[in-house]
Amino acid sequence: MHRSGSWLSLARQAVSIGIDYGTHAIEALAWVAETVEESVYEAGSLVRSGPDLRFALDNPPLRVGAFRSVRVLVDRVPLPAERVELRAGPGTPWRSAASLTADAPLAFGPGERLEFRLVGGAPSTAEPLVIRLEFETSAIPPTVWLVIRDRPRAIAEAA
Amino acid sequence: MSASLPPPPPPRPILLTGLASAALLDGRGDVELAREMRGTVVECGGVTAQCIRLTGAWRFDLRLDGVDATLPSTRVEGRLGDGGWHSRHRWQDLEVDQSVSAVSDAPGVVRTLRCAGSDSGARTVTVTSSFVPFLVPVLVEGIRPHWFDLETSAEELRVRQRGFGLSVRSSPAPSRLFVNRGSWIGGRRRARVDELGVEYELAVGPGAVGELRVLISGGLLRDLDRADEAARCVLADPVGAAQAVAAADRAWTGRLPSLRFPQAPELEVAYARAAAALRRLYCAPETEMTGLVAGYPWYSALWCRDLGWMLPALLWLGDFDWVQRSIDTVLRFQSRTAVPLLGGEEGELPMQLAPGPVFFYGTSDTTLYFPALIDAWRRHSGAGGLPAEWSRALERIVSWGAARTDPATGLLRNGGEAEEISDATGGLARVGYGIDAPDTTIWDSADRRSHAIDVQVLWWQTLALMERRSAGGASHPGTALGAGAADRLATTLRRAYRWAEEGYLYDSIRDGRPVAQIRPNALRAVSAGLFGRDEARAYVARALRDDLTTPWGVRTLSSRDPSFDPIAYHGGQVWTIATAWAADAALVAGEAETGARYLGTIAERLAAEEGYANECYRGDRPEPFDSCFLLGFSVAPFLTVLFERLWGLRVDAPAGRLSIRPTFPAAWRSAAIERLRVGAGTATVRWEGGRLTVGWSGPGALDVDAGGPARRVASGTEAELRTEPAG
Numbered sequence: 078m079h080r081s082g083s084w085l086s087l088a089r090q091a092v093s094i095g096i097d098y099g100t101h102a103i104e105a106l107a108w109v110a111e112t113v114e115e116s117v118y119e120a121g122s123l124v125r126s127g128p129d130l131r132f133a134l135d136n137p138p139l140r141v142g143a144f145r146s147v148r149v150l151v152d153r154v155p156l157p158a159e160r161v162e163l164r165a166g167p168g169t170p171w172r173s174a175a176s177l178t179a180d181a182p183l184a185f186g187p188g189e190r191l192e193f194r195l196v197g198g199a200p201s202t203a204e205p206l207v208i209r210l211e212f213e214t215s216a217i218p219p220t221v222w223l224v225i226r227d228r229p230r231a232i233a234e235a236a
Numbered sequence: 237m238s239a240s241l242p243p244p245p246p247p248r249p250i251l252l253t254g255l256a257s258a259a260l261l262d263g264r265g266d267v268e269l270a271r272e273m274r275g276t277v278v279e280c281g282g283v284t285a286q287c288i289r290l291t292g293a294w295r296f297d298l299r300l301d302g303v304d305a306t307l308p309s310t311r312v313e314g315r316l317g318d319g320g321w322h323s324r325h326r327w328q329d330l331e332v333d334q335s336v337s338a339v340s341d342a343p344g345v346v347r348t349l350r351c352a353g354s355d356s357g358a359r360t361v362t363v364t365s366s367f368v369p370f371l372v373p374v375l376v377e378g379i380r381p382h383w384f385d386l387e388t389s390a391e392e393l394r395v396r397q398r399g400f401g402l403s404v405r406s407s408p409a410p411s412r413l414f415v416n417r418g419s420w421i422g423g424r425r426r427a428r429v430d431e432l433g434v435e436y437e438l439a440v441g442p443g444a445v446g447e448l449r450v451l452i453s454g455g456l457l458r459d460l461d462r463a464d465e466a467a468r469c470v471l472a473d474p475v476g477a478a479q480a481v482a483a484a485d486r487a488w489t490g491r492l493p494s495l496r497f498p499q500a501p502e503l504e505v506a507y508a509r510a511a512a513a514l515r516r517l518y519c520a521p522e523t524e525m526t527g528l529v530a531g532y533p534w535y536s537a538l539w540c541r542d543l544g545w546m547l548p549a550l551l552w553l554g555d556f557d558w559v560q561r562s563i564d565t566v567l568r569f570q571s572r573t574a575v576p577l578l579g580g581e582e583g584e585l586p587m588q589l590a591p592g593p594v595f596f597y598g599t600s601d602t603t604l605y606f607p608a609l610i611d612a613w614r615r616h617s618g619a620g621g622l623p624a625e626w627s628r629a630l631e632r633i634v635s636w637g638a639a640r641t642d643p644a645t646g647l648l649r650n651g652g653e654a655e656e657i658s659d660a661t662g663g664l665a666r667v668g669y670g671i672d673a674p675d676t677t678i679w680d681s682a683d684r685r686s687h688a689i690d691v692q693v694l695w696w697q698t699l700a701l702m703e704r705r706s707a708g709g710a711s712h713p714g715t716a717l718g719a720g721a722a723d724r725l726a727t728t729l730r731r732a733y734r735w736a737e738e739g740y741l742y743d744s745i746r747d748g749r750p751v752a753q754i755r756p757n758a759l760r761a762v763s764a765g766l767f768g769r770d771e772a773r774a775y776v777a778r779a780l781r782d783d784l785t786t787p788w789g790v791r792t793l794s795s796r797d798p799s800f801d802p803i804a805y806h807g808g809q810v811w812t813i814a815t816a817w818a819a820d821a822a823l824v825a826g827e828a829e830t831g832a833r834y835l836g837t838i839a840e841r842l843a844a845e846e847g848y849a850n851e852c853y854r855g856d857r858p859e860p861f862d863s864c865f866l867l868g869f870s871v872a873p874f875l876t877v878l879f880e881r882l883w884g885l886r887v888d889a890p891a892g893r894l895s896i897r898p899t900f901p902a903a904w905r906s907a908a909i910e911r912l913r914v915g916a917g918t919a920t921v922r923w924e925g926g927r928l929t930v931g932w933s934g935p936g937a938l939d940v941d942a943g944g945p946a947r948r949v950a951s952g953t954e955a956e957l958r959t960e961p962a963g
Contacts (some may be wrong), residue, residue: 082778087574090575098569098593098595099594102592102594103831104399105399105591105592105593105594106595109373109376110399110665112372112379112381113669114665115374115667117669128412134250136380139378140377140378141276141377142274143275143276151344151575161275184276186278187278187279187370187380188292188368198458214274216278216804216805216861217681217802217804217805218514218632218681218687218804218805218807219674220671221669221670221671224668224669225666225667226666226667227492227666
């Protein structure tokens with residue numbers, strides 16, 4: 078009910094925007110929303126690799142920067158930073174999120190890839206997961222967050 | 237063991253702009269500009285058109301006789317002029333001249349390369365033009381899409397990402413195309429693209445100069461077809477297109493008032509630099525959208541809060557028409573109903589605008605800048621009345637503010653704007669995103685809930701203005717505010733924000749308790765005239781102490797605050813706009829030397845940055861950090877303070893009146909203004925040893941008030957009067 082209420086509200090707001098600013102406005106706002114949605118999380122990258130979960134981002138979420146911390150919650154349960162590993166892509170070393178500090182931040186720029194490995198983070202069921210990522214920079218303190226809702230695929234354990 | 241050397245200063249960025257386009261480059265030879273941003277180095281160079289970033293770095297590589305070279309590696313010299321940037325290169329026996337210009341008719345950037353060889357025979361130079369496609373509005377920070385639709389035709393290579401597109405046209409036609417450095421035969425294709433390359437062959441030799449012209453233009457896909465003919469014209473005559481931009485700049489500059497401060501020539505120079513910098517921000521990205529972008533490199537969209545700070549300066553510079561069109565643009569997007577999806581409440585003005593149209597709301601202060609701005613436009617331009625739609629917009633603004641007002645205290649609530657957007661959009665998509673900013677005042681990364689002092693000042697100014705407009709009529713009809721709302725709010729401001737122990741004003745009030753933080757925002761209450769002279773001086777003196785004021789400007793937060801961080805955007809960094817606020821408040825308080833010193837600090841930055849003014853600097857040393865190299869915030873308030881506070885000018889063109897109450901340092905002996913626009917006329921003002929000479933060239937007469945009895949100056953004449961101390 079809550080979700081259908083959200084959609085009805087969305088429809089009402091879209092109609093309102095269309096009336097006040099023209100259908101171009103609805104279209105253009107949708108372009109922006111879709112671009113962000115599709116450019117950050119690499120669709121289908123969420124996989125179960127043995128006891129681990131892995132996925133990738135193709136862009137930083139809404140803000141570039143030198144991130145002093147990256148926090149991950151799976152189905153609202155925070156993962157210890159020691160169990161969150163990051164790398165730019167195959168062939169580059171994994172780095173623990175626990176090693177991120179203001180002096181040793183994670184640089185993440187436009188169009189860059191960031192792979193996540195959540196060690197021992199794979200759930201026992203095959204249900205869709207809600208993964209929330211929280212990024213913090215020293216330059217602009219408010220947390221930037223990204224929520225991914227996806228069902229992990231199972232793959233053979235990778236190196 | 238040798239001492240480590242400081243890092244070399246970053247090169248001065250080159251910013252080329254047309255009214256709908258921009259090129260950002262570092263001056264080494266290509267259209268590329270690596271800058272520190274948010275603590276890391278990001279490539280910010282490339283082409284922007286219609287507030288849409290078309291490309292990242294755009295490079296030319298050369299090949300001759302099997303040897304390769306980059307354009308920067310061959311650079312001999314570079315210079316700005318004639319509507320563009322020009323570089324000269326030497327490589328092997330080739331002399332290469334390049335011109336880069338931002339053009340507007342086909343919004344984009346055109347590059348021309350002329351290669352001349354020696355007499356060693358006819359040869360072929362291969363030039364590879366490569367760029368990273370973006371195709372996303374600049375207001376979406378940090379996103380580079382990866383998937384694009386590509387299509388070639390006889391005339392162009394076209395790249396599309398949803399409704400955004402770019403076109404690459406050239407003369408001569410390309411000889412080869414590359415996608416991600418792999419050869420592509422052309423046609424139509426959808427691909428993941430990280431780099432596009434286009435190769436050209438130029439014949440050089442005795443008497444033969446090989447010339448390459450490449451235009452990258454675009455923005456909204458629907459406008460790309462319409463710009464076909466204009467693109468052909470630019471390619472046929474790139475010099476003419478660049479000169480048109482230069483001619484428009486010269487015409488604009490020629491109409492500006494001139495300021496003379498013989499005892500402070502650095503302020504004269506800074507005035508010219510700041511005005512020229514502001515011109516670079518002019519933007520008319522599509523037919524019905526006019527304004528100024530907030531800054532470069534990453535705020536190159538219309539931010540309406542920033543317009544609220546920039547447009548008053550434009551009134552003093554005499555560009556009434558641009559101000560009117562800009563206000564029209566913003567008011568057209570005033571939210572008519574609540575749109576939580578975009579963070580909009582009924583009556584609210586947008587935070588950002590870009591062609592599409594794309595627009596978002598969700599700030600607590602943007603809406604409140606426009607009533608005073610509209611009033612200033614009326615006074616400067618001489619318009620007899622406001623357009624009916626503007627009057628209705630003002631009423632909606634008051635209704636918006638009234639809905640946010642605490643009936644008990646009269647204080648306007650700020651905070652929760654970003655949270656409302658997150659609530660509205662949460663759960664609607666497979667991927668959600670947001671920023672946990674609790675608050676969106678001008679320091680929108682700081683938590684200044686719930687009644688930030690500068691927001692209250694804006695609200696008070698709005699109420700007072702509306703009450704003056706409705707003199708004799710009902711106050712704030714349709715709201716629960718009632719008569720005297722402005723006075724009640726002023727009383728609250730004077731009572732509840734006084735911080736006796738600190739000799740200053742609290743930054744905010746939250747949950748009924750004052751927020752004991754020392755920020756420059758409190759000085760806005762001084763500038764608004766809410767306090768008497770002695771009290772105003774005490775607050776200015778407090779702000780002058782070195783926990784808030786540094787030799788390179790004013791911090792956003794006292795260094796004594798437990799949460800102070802010298803690299804936190806709004807939690808310790810120095811902001812040029814805060815320095816301008818301090819100058820403003822000091823001059824209002826009659827502290828002429830202090831005010832001039834703050835203005836001098838900004839002038840020093842403009843000189844050191846060769847005509848640009850950074851958005852912000854570290855709070856512990858004069859080093860830009862996480863900063864746009866040019867922000868309208870940083871130049872426009874400086875200009876406004878020169879006219880409104882240092883000169884003490886107030887224009888009321890509909891009443892045929894000019895007030896002049898200068899606050900000059902004691903050592904100054906003379907100052908002058910020429911070509912000051914007052915309605916349909918222009919005034920000349922000379923000040924010498926306390927005597928004013930005012931000339932008037934407009935229709936009718938001009939009444940000049942310098943504190944004593946007003947003098948009427950007939951058109952075509954001059955009058956003398958003595959200045960009285962500002963009261």
